[in-house]
Amino acid sequence: MTEFFQQLVNGVTWGSVYALIALGYTMVYGILRLINFAHGDVYMLGAFFGYFTARFIGAAHDPNPLKALMVLLSAMVACGLVGVVIERFAYKPVRRSSRLSALITAIGVSLLLENGGILVFGADPKFFPQIITAREFTIAHGVTISNQQLIILAVSVALMFALRFIVTRTRVGKAMQAVSFNPTAASLMGISVDRIITFTFMLGSMLAAAAGVLVALQNPKIEPLMGIMPGLKAFVAAVLGGIGNVPGAVVGGLVMGIAEVLVVGYISPTYRDAIAFVLLIVILLVRPAGILGRHVAEKV
Amino acid sequence: MTSRTVLRIAPAAALLLAVLTAAGCGGSASQEELVVGEFGSLTGNDATFGTSTKNGVEIALQELQSRSAGKIGGLPVRVVVEDDQSKPEEAATVVQKLINQDRVITVLGEVASSRSLAGAPICQNAGVPMISPSSTNPRVTQVGDYIFRMCFLDQFQGTVMARFTAQTLNLKKVAILKDSKSDYSVGLAQFFTEAFTALGGSIITEQAYQSGDNDFRAQLTAIKAKRPDAIIVPGYYTEAGLIARQARELGLKQPLIGGDGWESEKLTEIGGEALNGCYYSNHWALDSPDPKLQAFLQSYRDKFKGDPDAIGGLAYDAANVLFGAIEKLAEQDPSAFKGLSSAHAGSSARSEAEKKLRDLIAATTNYAGATGTITLDQNRNASKPAVVIEIKDGKKVFNSTFNP
Numbered sequence: 001m002t003e004f005f006q007q008l009v010n011g012v013t014w015g016s017v018y019a020l021i022a023l024g025y026t027m028v029y030g031i032l033r034l035i036n037f038a039h040g041d042v043y044m045l046g047a048f049f050g051y052f053t054a055r056f057i058g059a060a061h062d063p064n065p066l067k068a069l070m071v072l073l074s075a076m077v078a079c080g081l082v083g084v085v086i087e088r089f090a091y092k093p094v095r096r097s098s099r100l101s102a103l104i105t106a107i108g109v110s111l112l113l114e115n116g117g118i119l120v121f122g123a124d125p126k127f128f129p130q131i132i133t134a135r136e137f138t139i140a141h142g143v144t145i146s147n148q149q150l151i152i153l154a155v156s157v158a159l160m161f162a163l164r165f166i167v168t169r170t171r172v173g174k175a176m177q178a179v180s181f182n183p184t185a186a187s188l189m190g191i192s193v194d195r196i197i198t199f200t201f202m203l204g205s206m207l208a209a210a211a212g213v214l215v216a217l218q219n220p221k222i223e224p225l226m227g228i229m230p231g232l233k234a235f236v237a238a239v240l241g242g243i244g245n246v247p248g249a250v251v252g253g254l255v256m257g258i259a260e261v262l263v264v265g266y267i268s269p270t271y272r273d274a275i276a277f278v279l280l281i282v283i284l285l286v287r288p289a290g291i292l293g294r295h296v297a298e299k300v
Numbered sequence: 301m302t303s304r305t306v307l308r309i310a311p312a313a314a315l316l317l318a319v320l321t322a323a324g325c326g327g328s329a330s331q332e333e334l335v336v337g338e339f340g341s342l343t344g345n346d347a348t349f350g351t352s353t354k355n356g357v358e359i360a361l362q363e364l365q366s367r368s369a370g371k372i373g374g375l376p377v378r379v380v381v382e383d384d385q386s387k388p389e390e391a392a393t394v395v396q397k398l399i400n401q402d403r404v405i406t407v408l409g410e411v412a413s414s415r416s417l418a419g420a421p422i423c424q425n426a427g428v429p430m431i432s433p434s435s436t437n438p439r440v441t442q443v444g445d446y447i448f449r450m451c452f453l454d455q456f457q458g459t460v461m462a463r464f465t466a467q468t469l470n471l472k473k474v475a476i477l478k479d480s481k482s483d484y485s486v487g488l489a490q491f492f493t494e495a496f497t498a499l500g501g502s503i504i505t506e507q508a509y510q511s512g513d514n515d516f517r518a519q520l521t522a523i524k525a526k527r528p529d530a531i532i533v534p535g536y537y538t539e540a541g542l543i544a545r546q547a548r549e550l551g552l553k554q555p556l557i558g559g560d561g562w563e564s565e566k567l568t569e570i571g572g573e574a575l576n577g578c579y580y581s582n583h584w585a586l587d588s589p590d591p592k593l594q595a596f597l598q599s600y601r602d603k604f605k606g607d608p609d610a611i612g613g614l615a616y617d618a619a620n621v622l623f624g625a626i627e628k629l630a631e632q633d634p635s636a637f638k639g640l641s642s643a644h645a646g647s648s649a650r651s652e653a654e655k656k657l658r659d660l661i662a663a664t665t666n667y668a669g670a671t672g673t674i675t676l677d678q679n680r681n682a683s684k685p686a687v688v689i690e691i692k693d694g695k696k697v698f699n700s701t702f703n704p
Contacts, residue, residue: 003525006550010517123385124347125538127570136549146549218549219514220570221542264518269509270480 005143007265008258013149013218015257016156020211021234022241022249023163024204030180030244031200033099037106038086039208040231041113042079044224046209047216048121050075051128060129068131072155075213076206083205087198110231117224125223128216148218159210160250163203167246172199180244233260233276240283242293251291255279332641334377334626336619337404339394339419340411344386345512345538348564349411349611353433354381356608356615357408359599364623372623373630373637380404388418395419399426403645405654406431406622411611412536412561413437413484420447427651429658431622433614434583436560437487441680446658448680450618450671451583452704454484457559458491460581460686460702461532465557466499468688468700469579471529473504474557477519477543479535480508488534488559504528509539516543520550530554536561540580541570548574555579563609568694575691583610583671585687585698596670610671617669624667625660629653 021043028036053074054060059067090109094101136146167173178186179196187193215230216222237256241248256276263275283290338357340350357379364370370377380402382394391410398404399422407423407430410416416435423430424444432440432449436457441447465471474496479485493503505526507519520543523531531547533540533556540562547556558580568575584593586607596616600608608616630637638644639653667674672684683704690699 003521006521006524007518010521014515123343125345127566130572134545134549136551138551142551144549144551148549218546219542220545221514221538261518265522269507269513269519272510272513 002142003265005141007261009139009143009145009149011258011261012254013152013257014261015254016153017211017215017253018230018234018237018256019250019253020156020159020207020214021230022237022253023160023246024208025235025238026241026243026246026249027176027200027204029238030246031176031197032091032095032102034091034102035106035235036091036201036204037103037231037235038090038109038113039204040227040229040234041110041117042082042086042205042227043208043212043215043230044117044222044227045082045113046075046079046212047128047222047226048117048126048212048224049078049209050213050216051126051222054129054131059131063131063133065132071131072210072213075209079209079212080202080206083201084198086205087201091201092194092197114224114228121224123224125221128220128222130220132217146218151217152214155210155214159207163207164246166203172196176200229273233273236276236280240279240290242290245290245292248290248292255291332375332643334372334375334640335402335404335642336377336379336622337382337395337398337402337407337409338379339382339384339391339398339407339409339415341386341415342381342383346386346412346536346564348537348566348609349434350383350386352564352609352612353409353411353615355600355604356433356612356617357381357619359596359603359612360616360619360623362599362603363620372626373634375641377623377626379408384410384415386412386415388414391415391418392422395422399423399428403642404428405626405640405650405657408433408615408618408622410435412482413440413487414482416440417443417483420444423447427654429654429661431618431661433618434560434611435484437483438681439483439487445662445680448661448676450614450621450669450674450682451560452684452686453681454488454559455491456683456704457581457686458488458493459495460688461488461492461534461557461559462495462499462501463702464579464581464688464700465530465532466496466501469530469555471555472501473528474501474530474532475523475526475528476503476506476532476534477516477523478506478508478533479511479539481510481512482535484559484561485535488561489532492532492534509535511536511539513539514542516546517550520547520552524550524552528554531556533558534561537564537567538570541567541572541575544571544574544578560610563611565606565609568691568696573694576693578691579688579699580691581686581702582689583684583686584613585689586696587698588687590670590672592668593670613670617667617671617674620669621661621664621667621674625657625664628660629657 024039050071054071094105136144138144175191175196183193237252238249241252259275263271340353342350384391384394411434413435416432420443424446429446434451436454438453476489478489540558556578560582562580563582636653636656639649644650664676674682685703687701688699689696
């Protein structure tokens, strides 16, 4: 039983990271109906920005919470800007073209970031400095949780609540909802659709950057292709929860994280990546709109 | 593009092309040389393996430079290095390139057995000798009679790890965490299991991961539930370092025991304090008084401002064994030696010379290298002692020697 609960703790930690990445997918999809395949690579950039900041401020030699917070925030700000740039130069020019063009552009941006990363950072892995001294706590009956896992959970939950607050309580969040509902009507009401879309990209990229830094905290190996698999899996998580649905992305992320850890722990590590796509197939067969998604009849 | 710009660009392009072709031809035809190929993981997951190998070969070249102006039998030696990005499929591609385009006389490489196994059949079919400095999986040299190695085999290494665990540390119940994608790791795990059960120990659980993974908590949690005395991690250094950290985070205090795949300066950088009290078997210990080793250590420190690892030492030995064999051929059979020159690439003289060179490498006996005395047996393997290294306060300290 101890083993099972321990696996659950591991799974929830991973799941909250998937949830953070999935939120970015889901928000962009909700507003633009675009699957931003470059999102996983923004997550990679987040880890690298964090790495360079940590090196620059010397967070490894003297780990303290303030420096860790600086690493996290600087990565989020840098990636927020990257998100804005990507939107402005890659997606905006094709916004009036067919959806397929936008999708292909997204794949192009993804390849650009991956190979650009190899060019700039090098292909061999870097190791994220330990900006927080690892410590473990025993919860009950030998089930342990490390302070890094706790930080991942706490930061993820805090960011999810912050996002919820922005989307439901602020003017810009209400504008986002309006654009998602009907962009033409929203623009007629005086909402600058362009600015809202830019804002959405910035928000999503910031969440991805946070996920990148959080993962690097406990799995310190970072490399330019590290975003591919988590990106794909977070996309599956977003679909699983119901793409376009914010709470759905969180639920989908958690289900994915737990499923993955249980498969590795009890069946075989070979199926670690396969389980994501098995879940995708099952959900598409059983409940195509996702766990929390509502089925919307297509108007013709 | 308008037709006028085409008219302006075309002559310039033609001129450029002519210059490039002329330069290309001039470079390869005018000078006769001995071209040696080397392939390794200069980038990717196991980047220090390739870098160490390259550095080791460079030291051997530097010595050749001071001994005979970098020439053997009057021909300058040039080493072409190719990066396989730590991927077996890339290894096959770059070995093809070395053989078909660079027309090398011998291939040096690789460290990881999976990648040596990808390159070996290509060398064997082309009749080009391949010397793997440090691949320990037995299947590597079984590919054919043109494939050699400078190190011990995993049967022996598995036995050493088993004897060390069961007899020196007196631990009888262990868990194995192996890399199911690596021939080296799977082989070493199997040889360890055979030797360890023969010594009365038992494997209480065997878990696996895939190279490139960075989260091992699920496997370690399953291992923790079985309460082993030690965890055997027969993989490479990147994963070993990460596994150590995550094991300590999950409250596993048992020693981790690995093989020569842990040998890298990055190991302790990745694993940090989590590796203290862990052990691994290796080809050498840097604090050994062996004069050949100490001489190599000195030149390495002068050139690269750091300490070599055993992978670099084995590459140095491999290059020296090869240079020795070529020198012997130049002395004993100057007419056959001519076939090795780049001018004879692809000719029948070349394949004759390759055959003779192969025989000379195979005849290597009592060569005193930096990693010990090398004598190749009829299966083209070296039989050498292994040492066990203990990690203490982030330092690699000699623990014990095991003789074959």
